[in-house]
Amino acid sequence: MANYYSPKEITLNFAASATYKKNLPLLKFMLIAILGGVFIAFGGLLSVMVAGGMPGIGESNPGLIKFVAGALFPIGLIMVSITGADLFTSDCAAFSYPLLQRQIGVGTFFKFLILSYLFNLVGAQIVAFLLSYEVGLLDKEPWQAYLHHYSEAKVSQDFIKVLLKGIGANWLVCLGMFMGYAAKDISGKCIAIWIPVMLFVTLGYEHSIANMFFIPAAIYSGAAITWSEFILHNLIPATIGNLIGGALLVGGVYWYLYLKEEKK
Secondary structure, eight states: OOOOOOOHHHHHHHHHHHHHHHHOOHHHHHHHHHHHHHHHHHHHHHHHHHHHHHHHHHHHHHHHHHHHHHHHHHHHHHHHHHOOOOOOHHHHHHHHHHHHHTTOOOOOOOHHHHHHHHHHHHHIIIIIIIIIITTTTTTTTHHHHHHHHHHHHHSOOHHHHHHEEEEEEEHHHHHHHHTTBSSSHHHHHHHHHHHHHHHHHHHHHHHHHHHHHHHHHHHHHHHHOOOOHIIIIIIIIHHHHHHHHHHIIIHHHHHHHHHHHHOO
């Protein structure tokens, strides 16, 4: 017996996660969405504290710093998956399956994405403000300089570039969740999630929920970034890209491959 599920079984499991969330009481859904934002922010904070604490290595080998950040950040998504927390970006794919199967309407699809997005934002601020800035993790060097430079670069790109990076990010994040559903054990799940998420962070793609941690944390600690710059120059295009990458390139593609009934 194989110790992993087939791609069709994975697709069914991923789709079932959306059905489960849709049937939760609203308060429980809000709580798991807050936890999703918290866990992604913890992964982001860990990457800042380790990668940002290596300025000497970064000057001589910037690629290694990118990889270190990429290797650590997936801890957040692993916690989301194993604990059953909720994440907007993976919901873009998960809720696409019942939508395309005509089990839910477009209104329900966007209702859950919006709720997830808003409460992920709440969770991310708990870590960005209370558990990072307020406890002094981001007011010292070299971490503050690293975070400020990292976040300022994110809001200094043009709209289309961020949108395309958002597509790439959530294509890989949703593939991480998809691959995680293949595993029948915890170690397999962790490895399957880690690979594509490490890839998206190392490549510098744009994940809206992660950026809800990075950029506000930089703003709280004094970076020369305004909230309007964050929202207009990064969050909006990254979110649009994330929706396309998750709903179309993972939700739509694997629905067509494994769930769509062919006309006879």
